[in-house]
Amino acid sequence: MSNAIERKQTAASGETLVDVQDLKKYYGGNGFFAPPPVKAVDTVNFEIKRGETFGLVGESGSGKSTLGRTLVRLEQATDGSVSFDGTDITELSGSELKKWRSNAQMVFQDPESSLNDRMTVGEIIREPLDAHGWKTKSERRERVTELLSEVGLREEHYFRYPHQFSGGQRQRIGIARALALEPEFIVLDEPVSALDVSVQAKIITLLEDLQEEFDLTYLFIAHDLSVVRHICDRVAVMYLGKIMEIGDTEELYEDPQNPYTQALLSAIPRPDPTVTIDRITLPGTPPSPRDPPQGCQFSTRCPAKIRPEAYADVPDETWDAVEQLREVIRERSRMSLSATDQMRKRLGRFSRFDDIDETVEDLFEELSVPQAVQDHVQHAVELVKDGEPEEARTYLRDEFGGVCDTTRPDHHQVSASGRESYCHRHDAEYDDVTAVLSKYSDGA
Numbered sequence: 308m309s310n311a312i313e314r315k316q317t318a319a320s321g322e323t324l325v326d327v328q329d330l331k332k333y334y335g336g337n338g339f340f341a342p343p344p345v346k347a348v349d350t351v352n353f354e355i356k357r358g359e360t361f362g363l364v365g366e367s368g369s370g371k372s373t374l375g376r377t378l379v380r381l382e383q384a385t386d387g388s389v390s391f392d393g394t395d396i397t398e399l400s401g402s403e404l405k406k407w408r409s410n411a412q413m414v415f416q417d418p419e420s421s422l423n424d425r426m427t428v429g430e431i432i433r434e435p436l437d438a439h440g441w442k443t444k445s446e447r448r449e450r451v452t453e454l455l456s457e458v459g460l461r462e463e464h465y466f467r468y469p470h471q472f473s474g475g476q477r478q479r480i481g482i483a484r485a486l487a488l489e490p491e492f493i494v495l496d497e498p499v500s501a502l503d504v505s506v507q508a509k510i511i512t513l514l515e516d517l518q519e520e521f522d523l524t525y526l527f528i529a530h531d532l533s534v535v536r537h538i539c540d541r542v543a544v545m546y547l548g549k550i551m552e553i554g555d556t557e558e559l560y561e562d563p564q565n566p567y568t569q570a571l572l573s574a575i576p577r578p579d580p581t582v583t584i585d586r587i588t589l590p591g592t593p594p595s596p597r598d599p600p601q602g603c604q605f606s607t608r609c610p611a612k613i614r615p616e617a618y619a620d621v622p623d624e625t626w627d628a629v630e631q632l633r634e635v636i637r638e639r640s641r642m643s644l645s646a647t648d649q650m651r652k653r654l655g656r657f658s659r660f661d662d663i664d665e666t667v668e669d670l671f672e673e674l675s676v677p678q679a680v681q682d683h684v685q686h687a688v689e690l691v692k693d694g695e696p697e698e699a700r701t702y703l704r705d706e707f708g709g710v711c712d713t714t715r716p717d718h719h720q721v722s723a724s725g726r727e728s729y730c731h732r733h734d735a736e737y738d739d740v741t742a743v744l745s746k747y748s749d750g751a
């Protein structure tokens with residue numbers, strides 16, 4: 308997709324269709340011996356207005372698909388509520404749930420695998436109508452023909468099989484199937500990511516036309532930020548199961564307030580090489596959703612993280628090295644010890660983490676390190692060598708951690724239109740995000 312900014316105005320009504328409150332979706336974690344649950348969606352709140360296209364963006368694994376699937380009840384929420392036109396659909400079961408399902412459908416990313424290759428196109432599109440006992444058989448047949456034409460396919464495609472179609476045509480079949488029961492709400496999970504760029508534009512236009520014709524409300528999940536800017540009225544940015552920033556699309560792209568949004572947007576390739584952008588490179592990888600940070604979800608990688616007052620004078624490079632050491636130890640604490648390692652540890656012959664000295668040398672060599680910092684680093688290193696990386700991790704967090712490491716931020720309103728961002732830096736006592744991030748840009 309191009310970077311096109313002009314966007315079709317949808318008929319967003321201002322009236323709430325989907326109201327999500329404190330929604331959580333955890334996987335596993337049940338039972339005494341089970342590992343902690345994967346916190347795929349961890350307490351999210353937002354509304355989707357009737358008639359709008361609401362975008363959901365974020366890196367792979369941030370919980371977008373899980374959230375989308377939970378909204379259409381393909382997943383059962385762990386906690387919280389999803390009200391659809393005032394009805395909490397997380398509470399529905401049996402015939403009530405079946406009846407409601409016709410209201411909310413999903414289109415999947417991969418048209419190669421989401422269609423059953425053993426069924427004809429007609430059968431695939433008709434299946435939801437059959438399952439709901441929709442009208443008579445001949446009316447169902449007629450409805451499928453009508454749907455084929457709505458999505459730009461032809462009547463004679465009815466008896467063909469999915470493998471006889473191109474990727475774009477297969478996605479049209481998936482869209483026709485989702486439309487069959489005349490839903491109000493459709494979750495589009497990366498609907499164009501698997502398609503060629505020229506085909507993407509056609510499918511996007513089709514989705515926009517269908518929205519206008521049938522008054523549809525969309526949740527549009529994507530990792531391609533340009534597509535989202537083109538199609539979505541409002542957008543939420545997700546990281547590790549949490550919404551980091553949410554609000555009007557154009558406003559959020561023009562003036563991102565959350566450090567994560569700023570980093571994400573700074574990575575969009577620009578078509579014009581003469582436009583210089585300040586690209587923010589994030590250190591490390593996202594933590595495991597089984598073991599998210601205690602404070603802000605983004606705290607382990609945030610370039611605008613707040614430093615504790617006691618270490619305000621430590622040179623930036625030294626402080627970066629401290630943060631990197633914490634990351635290394637955090638990763639080590641995640642590795643469980645093998646049976647042999649545990650035996651060695653009991654015999655006092657445990658040596659697996661001896662190379663920590665080398666890591667510390669690499670990180671701090673040639674840096675000016677205040678004595679207090681040296682002492683704490685040394686203590687943590689001893690704990691690691693003793694096979695206690697978890698203790699070392701906690702020690703370093705207690706000593707070097709600031710508010711971002713220990714406390715979940717609030718959602719702060721950051722614009723007159725009601726945009727919200729989840730970051731401690733919006734508290735008046737701290738420096739503003741943009742001012743802090745300007746020093747991390749490439750040109751600095």
Ligand SMILES: Nc1ncnc2c1ncn2[C@@H]1O[C@H](COP(=O)(O)OP(=O)(O)OP(=O)(O)O)[C@@H](O)[C@H]1O
Nearest residue numbers: 334345347365366367368369370371372373374596
């Ligand atoms: N059925 C499952 N059981 C256990 N963990 C799961 C399950 N489904 C998803 N997860 C985990 O939940 C987290 C969020 O996954 P999800 O697929 O929702 O992210 P995503 O943002 O949609 O990523 P992608 O863009 O790669 O699809 C990931 O850590 C994933 O491994």
